[in-house]
Amino acid sequence: MKHVLFMLIMALCASTTIAQTADTASVAKLDPKLKKTLNASDQAAYQLALRFNDIGVAKMSLYNLIVRNPEDLRYVEMLGSVYYEAGQSMSAALVSMEVLKVNDKSIQSLEIAANSLEQVGALEKSLPYFESLYLLSGDNFSLYKSGFIQYSLKKYPEALNSMNILVKNAKPDEKVGFPKSQVETQEVSMKAAALNLKGMIYLDQGSKIEAKAAFEEAISLDPEFDLAKENLAKTN
Template sequence: MKHVLFMLLMAVCASTTIAQTIDSTAVSRLDPKIKQSLNIADQATYQLALRFNDIAVAKNSLYNLIVRNPEDLRYVEMLGSVYYEAGQAMSAALVSMEVLKVNDKSIASLEIAANSLEQVGALEKALPYFETLYLISGDNFSLYKSGFIQYSLKKYPEALNSMNMLVKNAKPDEKVGFPKSQVETQEVSMKAAALNLKGMIYLDQGSKTEAKAAFQEAISLDPEFDLAKENLAKTN
């Protein structure tokens, strides 16, 4: 974990973008027709590599495209997606953070950065990306994730505020999945999930009466909500 956080710190402190680190003079010397032909070849190779699940070749093609087209963020965004889909969260986070230095409103990069940073345990760094994602997109799941991370970091007032907003704004068809076992997931309504987390916040603060009321309301919405039932038992 210390190694992961050190790598992230180094990435955040670096002020240069990909475009600034590439020798633009060498790139500019390429004949435009040759450059276009090479781009077409790498784009075709990338598509074929994805089709055959050859992640190494797909990444290599994208790196070629990035070096040849340093100002085109599309290829950097695509690289972040490839890393993320391949389960390489650390690399996915670093690439997406690079995109966000240039375009801080890239929804795809915000999603990848937030989720990847959470996966590697860098919750403090993941939180602002989830918060920004909610502010830009209005995505309620991002609001739930923000609240859960705030709760995990013991930022209780912020977490409670997030869950109050979610209880008010959650849509009936929105769901959150909770693991029941290694192979089974239980889906409950977003509002019930928010109420359960609200109860957990109260429980951590020693407010059992408020916690009990929140858990009971969550169960009234989803009577089979196992986690809420387990949490309710802790209030007795």
């Protein structure tokens, strides 16, 4: 994991804005009609490559479009999505972070950067993106992820604050999935999940009475919540 984080940091230090890497002089010399024709060709190739699940061709078509249209962030955003859907978390994170340097309110790029950085274990770097995503979109799952990462990083006051907000604002139809086995997932209400995490925060701090109350409330909302039951047993 340390090796992965080191490679990420090195890549971040070495990266420059994608738009700046384009040979702008050569692009500027392109005849507008030729540029339009080449763009249409690459756009068609991209759509066809997605249809036939040829990720390599899809990425190459997008790179051609990015180089030829350095001012158009759409193609960079699309590239980030292709990398993310292909499970290439490192590349997805780096591409999306380039978009956010120019447009820090891109919901799509915030989602990809936050989740991709979390997937490669770069929690400190993923946290600000989850926090920004919640502030911009009001998405409660992003708030839950923020709180869980804060908890994982032992930022207990921040994590507790996030969960208190979530307990108050969680909607009845919002769910969070927890693995029961390698092939089975248990879904519980967002509020129950927030209460369970709140109990975990208290438990880590040695506050068993508060932890027990939080776990019991979570179980009262979702009586079959296995993880909350396991955590409740730790308070005895």
